[in-house]
Amino acid sequence: MENKSLLYPCASAARRVISLDGMWRFEFDPESNGMDAGWGVGLPKPISMPVPASFCDFFTDKESREYCGDFWYETDFFVPGEWSGKDVAIRFGSVTHRARVFVNGVEVANHEGGFLPFDANVTEIVRYNQYNKLTVLANNELNEYMLPAGQTNTLSNGKKVAAPYFDFYNYAGIHRPVKLLALPKERVLDFEVTHRLVDGGAEVDYTVTTNGSHDVTVEVLDGTTKVAEASGKTGTLKITNAKLWNVHAAYLYNFVIRITDGHAVIDEYFDKIGIRTFEVKDGHFLLNGKPVYLRGFGKHEDSDIRGRGLDLATVKRDYELMKWIGANCFRTSHYPYAEELYQMADEEGFLIIDEVPAVGFMQSTMNFLAANQGNGKKVGYFEKETTPKLLENHKAALTDMITRDKNHASVIAWSILNEPQCTSEGTEAYFKPLFDLAHELDPQKRPRTYAIVMMSLPNNSKGQQFADFISLNRYYGWYVMGGMCIVDAETAFRKEMDGWAQVLNGRPMIFTEYGADTMPSEHKLPSVMWSQEYQNEYLDMNHNVFDSYGFVQGELVWNFADFQTTEGIMRANGNKKGIFTRQRQPKDAAFHFRARWTGLPVDYKGDTAQF
Ligand code: BDP
Numbered sequence: 137m138e139n140k141s142l143l144y145p146c147a148s149a150a151r152r153v154i155s156l157d158g159m160w161r162f163e164f165d166p167e168s169n170g171m172d173a174g175w176g177v178g179l180p181k182p183i184s185m186p187v188p189a190s191f192c193d194f195f196t197d198k199e200s201r202e203y204c205g206d207f208w209y210e211t212d213f214f215v216p217g218e219w220s221g222k223d224v225a226i227r228f229g230s231v232t233h234r235a236r237v238f239v240n241g242v243e244v245a246n247h248e249g250g251f252l253p254f255d256a257n258v259t260e261i262v263r264y265n266q267y268n269k270l271t272v273l274a275n276n277e278l279n280e281y282m283l284p285a286g287q288t289n290t291l292s293n294g295k296k297v298a299a300p301y302f303d304f305y306n307y308a309g310i311h312r313p314v315k316l317l318a319l320p321k322e323r324v325l326d327f328e329v330t331h332r333l334v335d336g337g338a339e340v341d342y343t344v345t346t347n348g349s350h351d352v353t354v355e356v357l358d359g360t361t362k363v364a365e366a367s368g369k370t371g372t373l374k375i376t377n378a379k380l381w382n383v384h385a386a387y388l389y390n391f392v393i394r395i396t397d398g399h400a401v402i403d404e405y406f407d408k409i410g411i412r413t414f415e416v417k418d419g420h421f422l423l424n425g426k427p428v429y430l431r432g433f434g435k436h437e438d439s440d441i442r443g444r445g446l447d448l449a450t451v452k453r454d455y456e457l458m459k460w461i462g463a464n465c466f467r468t469s470h471y472p473y474a475e476e477l478y479q480m481a482d483e484e485g486f487l488i489i490d491e492v493p494a495v496g497f498m499q500s501t502m503n504f505l506a507a508n509q510g511n512g513k514k515v516g517y518f519e520k521e522t523t524p525k526l527l528e529n530h531k532a533a534l535t536d537m538i539t540r541d542k543n544h545a546s547v548i549a550w551s552i553l554n555e556p557q558c559t560s561e562g563t564e565a566y567f568k569p570l571f572d573l574a575h576e577l578d579p580q581k582r583p584r585t586y587a588i589v590m591m592s593l594p595n596n597s598k599g600q601q602f603a604d605f606i607s608l609n610r611y612y613g614w615y616v617m618g619g620m621c622i623v624d625a626e627t628a629f630r631k632e633m634d635g636w637a638q639v640l641n642g643r644p645m646i647f648t649e650y651g652a653d654t655m656p657s658e659h660k661l662p663s664v665m666w667s668q669e670y671q672n673e674y675l676d677m678n679h680n681v682f683d684s685y686g687f688v689q690g691e692l693v694w695n696f697a698d699f700q701t702t703e704g705i706m707r708a709n710g711n712k713k714g715i716f717t718r719q720r721q722p723k724d725a726a727f728h729f730r731a732r733w734t735g736l737p738v739d740y741k742g743d744t745a746q747f
Pocket residue numbers: 302303304470554555609649694711713
C-alpha cells in the first residue's frame with residue numbers, strides 16, 4: 137500500500153489519535169450473504185460486541201462460540217472538521233484472521249494475517265464534522281497455507297468448524313485497539329536505530345523514512361533534557377555517559393523525529409528507545425557485552441472472557457507475576473503479540489523472543505488433538521502444492537513483524553517457526569529465504585531461531601544450520617516416558633543432548649518449551665501425572681539435565697498460564713501446563729521456579745568454557 141507505515145500511533149503537534157474502542161455492533165454471516173445484501177452500509181440485526189476482544193467466549197450457546205466463517209463488526213465515528221487537509225486513516229492493531237474494511241460502504245482495506253497491524257487511508261471517503269460508518273467483514277476460517285495453519289471442516293448440519301493444526305483456541309475478532317488518525321500529508325513512515333557502545337557512552341545510528349523531501353531532525357531526550365541531536369534522514373547520535381537498557385533495569389530515552397520546513401514543523405513523531413546491544417557470541421547471549429541466562433516462559437495472549445483480545449489488566453498482572461518469579465524473558469508463542477506488551481517489556485526490562493505465527497506446519501502431530509481431524513497421513517509440509525503460497529504469506533508476516541518490532545530494546549531474537557516438520561526434503565529450500573529475509577530486514581541483525589519439535593534430532597533436523605541459536609521444545613517425562621518411566625526419560629534426554637553437543641558449533645541452546653499438564657485441584661503423594669507434585673518432579677528432572685550442559689543458556693517453560701485450546705481427548709478444557717492458572721494464580725510449581733530463578737546468578741553459566 138502506498139505510504140504503508142506500521143509505526144505505533146502517537147499524538148503530537150502534527151498528529152492526532154482518537155480511540156475507536158468500545159461497544160460495536162456485530163453479526164454472524166454464515167452463508168456469506170452480507171456483501172450482496174449490502175451489510176457494508178448497515179447490519180440488519182446486529183448485537184452488541186466489545187472491541188477489542190475475541191467474540192467467542194461471551195456467548196452462552198456453543199454454535200456461536202465455535203462459529204467459523206464470515207462475521208461483521210460495525211461502528212460510527214466522528215471526524216473533526218479541523219482535520220480537513222490532513223490524511224485520515226483507521227488503524228487496526230489486529231483482526232483475526234482476515235478483514236475487509238468499509239467506510240460509508242466503500243471498501244478501504246483488505247488484510248490477511250490475524251496478529252499484525254494494518255491501516256486504511258480514508259481521507260477521500262470520510263465526511264467531516266459528521267458521523268461516518270465503519271464496517272469490518274472478518275473471517276476466521278483456517279487453511280493450510282496461512283499462518284497459523286489448519287483446516288476448515290463442514291459438519292453434517294452444514295456448519296463450518298475450525299480444525300487447527302495448532303494447540304491454542306482459534307479465537308477471532310477485533311483483538312487489538314482500533315484508532316482513528318489524522319496525519320500530515322508529508323510524514324514519517326518508519327525509522328530504525330542500531331546501538332554501539334563506545335568509550336564514554338553510546339552511538340545510535342538511525343535512519344528515518346518519510347514520503348517527502350523536507351529536512352529531518354532527530355533528538356534524544358533524557359526526560360526533558362536534550363542529550364543528542366542530528367539532522368538528515370540518516371545519521372549518528374552520540375550520547376555521552378549513556379544510561380544503558382538492561383534486564384529489570386530498563387532505561388528509555390525519548391526519541392523525537394521532526395520533518396521541518398524552515399521553522400515550520402511538518403511532522404513530529406515520538407517514541408522511546410532503550411540503548412543496548414545484544415548478540416550471540418562464544419556460546420553465550422551477551423546483553424551490553426555481558427552474559428545473560430534466559431529464564432521465563434512461552435506465553436499466550438489468552439484470558440477468561442476476552443479470549444485473545446488485548447486486556448491491559450491481564451498484561452499488567454502477567455508482568456507482576458513474571459517479576460515476582462524472577463523471569464527475565466518470554467517468547468511470543470505463537471504469534472506477534474499486541475504492541476502494548478512490547479512497550480511494557482521495554483519499560484520493565486524483559487527480553488522477548490518474537491515469534492511469527494508460523495505454527496501448525498506439521499499435519500501429522502496436531503491432528504490427534506481433536507477427534508474430528510485426524511487423517512493419520514505423514515506429509516512433508518514443505519512439499520505440498522500449497523507451499524509456495526505458504527512461503528509468500530510467511531514472508532509477508534515476517535516482514536511486518538520485523539518492521540513493527542525492530543526498534544524495541546526488549547526484542548532480542550526472531551523465532552521464525554514453531555515446531556515445523558523439519559526432517560523432510562523441502563525443509564532447507566523453505567527455511568533459507570526466511571532466515572535470509574530476517575537478517576536483511578533487521579538493522580540490528582538479531583539472532584534467528586526456530587522451535588524444534590520432539591523427534592527432530594541433531595542428525596535429522598534439516599533446518600538447524602540456519603539458526604543462530606538452537607531452541608528445543610522437549611517433553612521428556614510428559615509425552616514420552618512419563619510417570620514412573622521418568623528415569624528412562626532422563627537417560628534418553630541426555631543421550632539426545634550429547635548428540636546436539638556435536639552439531640552446535642559454538643551456538644548456545646535454549647529450551648523454548650518443556651512442561652507437564654497439571655490440574656491445580658490435584659495433589660497426590662507419591663505423585664501421579666497431572667498432579668502438582670508430578671509437575672515439580674518433572675521440572676527437577678529437566679533442570680538437572682539443563683544444569684549439566686554448559687551450552688544450555690536459557691529455559692522458557694511451557695506455559696506461563698493455562699490456556700484455552702480446541703476441545704479433545706488430549707485437553708481438559710484447555711492446556712494445563714501453566715505455572716499459573718488461567719486466572720493468574722500460582723500452582724505449586726510457581727514457588728519452585730521462584731526459588732530457582734531468583735537463586736541463579738544473572739550470568740548463570742556465563743563463564744562456561746565447554747562449547
Ligand atoms: C508443542 C507446541 C505448543 C503446545 C505444546 C503442548 O509448540 O503449542 O501447546 O507442545 O503440547 O507442541 O503442550
